[in-house]
Amino acid sequence: MIFLLLVFFHAGVSLAAESAPLFPESLTCLSEGKIRYLEMGKSKAEIGKFCFSEDRSYFLSESCREKKCAALKASLSEVKHLALAGQVGSPGFKLCRRAGGVPELLDFFDGKKWWSMDRCRFEVDGSFVDTGILLRLWGQAKKP
Amino acid sequence: MRPLFFSLIFLSLGGTYARALPPVTTDIDGRELENSLQAITKAIVAIPMAGNPPPLYKARVFRKGRFAPRLQAASCATVDFHEKLGEPRNQDGLNWCFGSVAADALSAEIGLRVSDFDLSLRTFASFGKPLGKNESITKLATASINKAVTVARRDGICTEESLPSNDRVLGYLAAEMERNHNPLSSVEMEEWAATTLGKAIRSLEDVRGWSLNRLGAAEATTCDVYKYASSMFPNLDEAQVFQGITSAQSNEALFQWLVSLSCRRQPVVLPKGTRLKQLLPPDNALQGAKGFHLLASMDKRLDKRKPVIVGLNANRFVRDEGSAQHAAIIVGREFRDGKCKYLVRNSAGPGCGQYKDPYGDKYNCSRGHFWITEEDFHQTADFLEFFE
Numbered sequence: 001m002i003f004l005l006l007v008f009f010h011a012g013v014s015l016a017a018e019s020a021p022l023f024p025e026s027l028t029c030l031s032e033g034k035i036r037y038l039e040m041g042k043s044k045a046e047i048g049k050f051c052f053s054e055d056r057s058y059f060l061s062e063s064c065r066e067k068k069c070a071a072l073k074a075s076l077s078e079v080k081h082l083a084l085a086g087q088v089g090s091p092g093f094k095l096c097r098r099a100g101g102v103p104e105l106l107d108f109f110d111g112k113k114w115w116s117m118d119r120c121r122f123e124v125d126g127s128f129v130d131t132g133i134l135l136r137l138w139g140q141a142k143k144p
Numbered sequence: 145m146r147p148l149f150f151s152l153i154f155l156s157l158g159g160t161y162a163r164a165l166p167p168v169t170t171d172i173d174g175r176e177l178e179n180s181l182q183a184i185t186k187a188i189v190a191i192p193m194a195g196n197p198p199p200l201y202k203a204r205v206f207r208k209g210r211f212a213p214r215l216q217a218a219s220c221a222t223v224d225f226h227e228k229l230g231e232p233r234n235q236d237g238l239n240w241c242f243g244s245v246a247a248d249a250l251s252a253e254i255g256l257r258v259s260d261f262d263l264s265l266r267t268f269a270s271f272g273k274p275l276g277k278n279e280s281i282t283k284l285a286t287a288s289i290n291k292a293v294t295v296a297r298r299d300g301i302c303t304e305e306s307l308p309s310n311d312r313v314l315g316y317l318a319a320e321m322e323r324n325h326n327p328l329s330s331v332e333m334e335e336w337a338a339t340t341l342g343k344a345i346r347s348l349e350d351v352r353g354w355s356l357n358r359l360g361a362a363e364a365t366t367c368d369v370y371k372y373a374s375s376m377f378p379n380l381d382e383a384q385v386f387q388g389i390t391s392a393q394s395n396e397a398l399f400q401w402l403v404s405l406s407c408r409r410q411p412v413v414l415p416k417g418t419r420l421k422q423l424l425p426p427d428n429a430l431q432g433a434k435g436f437h438l439l440a441s442m443d444k445r446l447d448k449r450k451p452v453i454v455g456l457n458a459n460r461f462v463r464d465e466g467s468a469q470h471a472a473i474i475v476g477r478e479f480r481d482g483k484c485k486y487l488v489r490n491s492a493g494p495g496c497g498q499y500k501d502p503y504g505d506k507y508n509c510s511r512g513h514f515w516i517t518e519e520d521f522h523q524t525a526d527f528l529e530f531f532e
Contacts, residue, residue: 020501038311040341040375055510057496081464090492091464093236105234105310105493116231116310118493132495136504139463 022072022136023058023129027051027065034109050108050128056115059108059130069127071120074099076138092131095138096120103131213483213518220484224476225449228252232512233260233309234493240264241471242285244491245453245529246292248473250301252451253414253531260491261309262302262407263292265400281469282526285455286422289471289529293420300409307407313341313376314403344372348402349395356390377406414531423528436522442486445530446477455526456488461503461516469526475513485515 029051036045049062063069079098093103101120108117121128129137214220229252233244243264251257308314347369351359359366373385384405392398425437438454445452451473458470476487489512492498496509508515 023497024506038308040313040344041311041378055506057494057509057511059495089240090235091462092492092495092498095464103236105236105312116234116494118234118236118495130495130497131493132497132499132504134497135463136497139500 020136020140022133022140023060024053027053027058027060028110029062029065030111031062035106036109036114037104037106048126052108052110052115056110056117058133059117059119060133061127061129063125063127064129070122070124071101071127071129071134072137074101074122074134074137076134077141079138079142090131092118092120092135095134096131099134101128101134214479215482217479220477220479221447222476222478223446223449224478224487225451226475226487226489226513228449229451229473229475229489230257232489232494233491235491236493240288241491242288243292245471245473246289246296248489248491249289249420249451249453249529249531250293250296250412253418254412256410257304258296258410258412259302259304259307259309259407261314262307262403262409263296265403266292266295266299282424282455285469285471286424286527286529289453290420290422297412297414300411302407302409307403313344344376345399347372348389348398351389352392352395352398354389356386359386359389373402377402379406418531420529421532425526438525438528439518439522442474442521442528443477446474446486450530451475451489453529454488454521455528456521457524457526460520460524461488461499461514462492463498463500478515480515481507483517485517486521487513487515489513 029049031049032047033050034045035048035050036043038044050059051062051065052059061069061071064071076095076099079095096103099120101122103118103120105116105118107114109115118131119128120131120134229248233247235241235244244260247258247260247263250263347365351362351365351369354362359369369389370382370385374380377385380402385402388398388401388405392401423438423441442452442454453471454474455469455471457468459468462470472491473489474486475489478485478487492512494512496504496506496512496514498504499509499514502508503514503516
C-alpha cells in the first residue's frame with residue numbers, strides 16, 4: 001500500500017514538474033523595445049518586440065510568447081547532461097550553441113531602467129528566449 | 145600494508161631525488177619516519193577546525209545525530225545585501241565560477257565592481273586539463289579562488305568599467321578557449337569562423353608567431369590584422385599588438401596578453417592583515433552533513449553584511465545535473481515559509497528558468513538569486529571562503 005502511494009506520489013511530482021510552465025503567464029510586452037549590447041568595445045543598439053516577466057527574470061521575443069517560434073521548437077532532446085557539464089562556460093550558453101542558436105549577452109530597457117540579460121537567438125526567424133527558459137525547455141524535452 | 149606504503153614513499157622519494165642529486169645513504173630508518181609522520185598527523189589533527197561550530201550552536205542545530213533546523217524567526221535574523229553587489233554576473237562572458245565569486249568577493253571588499261573576465265583570464269591556466277583521478281574539485285576550487293585573489297592583490301585588477309565582462313567579443317574569446325579544450329564539430333567551427341568576430345580572432349591567430357620582418361613583407365595582411373585588433377582592443381597601440389603577435393607562445397597567451405594590456409589595472413588595497421580565509425568541513429563530518437560544520441561561521445559573517453563564497457553541489461539546484469561542484473556567493477539570510485533560508489547569488493546570468501523548482505519558482509528566485517534552506521546548505525556545501 002505504502003509502495004503504491006509512493007509510486008503515485010512520485011508520478012504526481014514528475015507530472016507536476018513536466019507540466020510546469022516555461023515562463024510566467026503574466027508578461028509585459030513592448031512592440032518597440034530597446035536592446036543594447038557591447039561588441040568590440042562599442043555600444044550597439046537594436047529595436048525589437050520582446051516580453052519580460054514582472055521581476056525581469058524571464059525574457060523572450062513576442063513570437064515565443066505565443067509559442068510559435070523557432071526558439072521553442074529547437075531540437076533539445078538529444079542533448080545529454082555531459083554535453084553541458086564542465087568547469088568552464090554556462091550550461092545555458094552551451095545548450096544554445098548545441099541547439100543551433102546564438103547565445104548573446106545584452107541589456108533591455110523596460111521603459112524606466114536597463115536590465116542585464118542573456119538570450120539564445122535563432123537566425124531562422126529572429127526569435128529568442130533567455131537561456132534559463134531554454135534550459136527549462138530542455139528539462140521537459142530530454143529523454144528519461 | 146604499512147611496509148608497502150612506506151616502500152612506496154621511499155621509492156617515490158628516491159625516484160624524485162635520484163634524478164637531481166647523487167645517491168646518499170640515510171640514517172633514518174622506517175620506524176623513525178613512521179614516528180615523525182604520526183607526530184605530524186597528530187599536529188595537523190590538533191589544529192582547531194574553524195568549521196567546527198561552538199557547542200551551543202551545535203546543540204541548537206544538530207541534535208542526536210540529526211539535523212534540527214531553526215524553527216523560530218528570532219534565531220534567523222534577516223540580512224540581505226545582494227543589491228550591494230549589483231547585477232549578477234554571467235559565466236559565459238568570462239568562463240568559470242571561481243573567477244566570478246573571486247570578483248564578487250573582491251568587489252565587496254574594495255567597493256568597486258571589478259572585472260571578472262580579467263580575473264578569469266589570468267587564472268584560466270588552472271583549467272584546460274581535466275582533473276586527475278584523485279584530485280579533488282574542492283581543492284581545485286579553493287586554490288583557483290585563492291590564486292585569483294593573490295594575483296589581483298599583487299598586480300592590481302581591471303574594473304568592470306574599463307574591461308567589461310559582458311562585451312560580446314570577450315564572450316567569443318571565452319568560447320574560443322572552451323573550444324580549444326572541448327572541440328566542437330568542424331561544421332560549427334566553420335559557422336563560427338564566418339562571423340565578423342570569428343574572422344577577427346582568426347586573423348590574429350593566423351599570424352601569431354610571425355617575425356616583424358614577415359609581418360612587414362605581408363603588408364595587406366598585417367594592415368587587416370591591425371584593423372581587427374584595434375577594433376577588439378581599442379586602447380592598444382601598434383607596438384603592443386605586434387609585440388604580442390611576435391612573442392606569444394600560444395593563441396590563448398596572445399589574447400591574455402592583449403586583454404591584460406587593454407586596461408590600466410587598479411591596485412587592490414585591503415586593510416593590513418586581510419586574508420581570504422578558507423573553511424573545510426572536518427574529515428570526520430557525517431556523510432551528507434558537511435555543511436552543518438560551516439553554518440555558524442557563515443552566519444557570523446553574514447551578520448556583518450559580508451558575502452561568503454561557498455562550494456555547493458549544484459545538482460540539487462540546477463537543471464543541468466552534470467554541473468556538480470560549483471562555487472557561488474551567499475548574500476542574505478531570512479526566515480521564509482517557516483524555515484531559515486540563505487540567498488545564493490549565482491553567476492549564470494539573471495534568469496531563473498535554469499533552476500529546478502522550487503528554487504527557480506517566483507517565490508524563491510529573482511534575477512539570478514535563489515533561496516535555499518539550511519538543510520540544502522548542510523547537505524550540499526563543501527567549503528566556505530571569505531575575507532577576514
